[in-house]
Amino acid sequence: MTDADAARHRAIDGATAPRADVPRPASGPIAVLPAADPAVVAAVRRGGGEVGPLDDATRGVVWTAASGDGELERVLAAHPGVGWVQLPWAGVDAFAGVLAAASADPQPGRLWTSAKGAYAQPVAEHALALALGALRELPRRARAGSWEADERGRSLFGASVVIVGAGGIAVELLRLLEPFGVLATVVRRDASVAVPGASRTVATADLEAVLPDAEVLVLAAALTDETRGMIGAAELAALPPGAIVINVARGGLLDSAAVDAALRSGHLGGAGLDVTDPEPLPADHPLWSAPNCLVTPHVADTEAMTAPLFAARVEENVRAFLGGGPFRGVVDPVAGY
Incomplete structure (x- = not known):
């Protein structure tokens, strides 16, 4: 170093x-x-x-x-x-x-x-990379063995982004998102303290109300007894069709089987996971082959x-x-x- x-x-x-x-x-x-x-x-x-x-x-x-x-x-x-x-x-x-x-x-x-x-800056940077990769369908294109001339891929500019968590990762990610003009919502335990850079700040109890607008859902919260499994099949179903999910926090926040099912059904448009449950993710786990899913081995901060x-x-x-x-x-x- x-x-x-x-x-x-x-x-x-x-x-x-x-x-x-x-x-x-x-x-x-x-x-x-x-x-x-x-x-x-x-x-x-x-x-x-x-x-x-x-x-x-x-x-x-x-x-x-x-x-x-x-x-x-x-x-x-x-x-x-x-x-x-x-x-x-x-x-x-x-x-x-x-x-x-x-x-x-x-x-x-x-x-x-x-x-x-x-470690907020490198992790927020990785979250942005995963989001851009999933929106542009880079996981699918990286696996392609031939030229696929299609018109798939979306822009982050002006997107509705929901960030769960209000720690340093969320604060830095909001700064990195500024040039994209996103509509950012932060979900945190105490909504009485607004998060600078977010269009709105809501309480965890109101998560269900903001999911239907989330084109990009980013998990950046601490793993506790209260947050374990907070995003499961029901929450993923509440997202709009084609939404992408990014997890740079802890794998236990997100139901891996539900993510795999939502990707294969076509409801989720993509996922970027730096953390998984279980972790390490076994070589035979279905998420490795799930459509437009990018898994990195907990390396957001090396x-x-x-x-x-x-x-x-x-x-x-x-x-x-x-x-x-x-x-x-x-x-x-x-x-x-």
């Missing part, structure tokens, strides 16, 4: 501003676990933090593994003095168990932060993109841990994101 790679992207906050009212944990030595990634260790030090081994003096933990249920729980149970935990991903569903335990018996003063918003962004998030939150500004990516263990 070069300095130019590190400067390509920046973190994007969601429609809700970073919280400045969270309890500030006591600062102290920070352990980088379960493996002391040199780039992360360097980020802690750039933020002014003291990197140390896990012991009774540890007050902060930066977790670098893909998940942490079990191991992270044991670390925190054995070290109640840890007041701040930084998780590596924007979505924290891989840590559902340890967060559930935290919400049931929260450690006084313990603060959880994630990388939410840190390691080359995420590594410098995570390091920047760690550095910024270490400064906050030491009293230098608000934390970014604060997680609500009860809400699950």
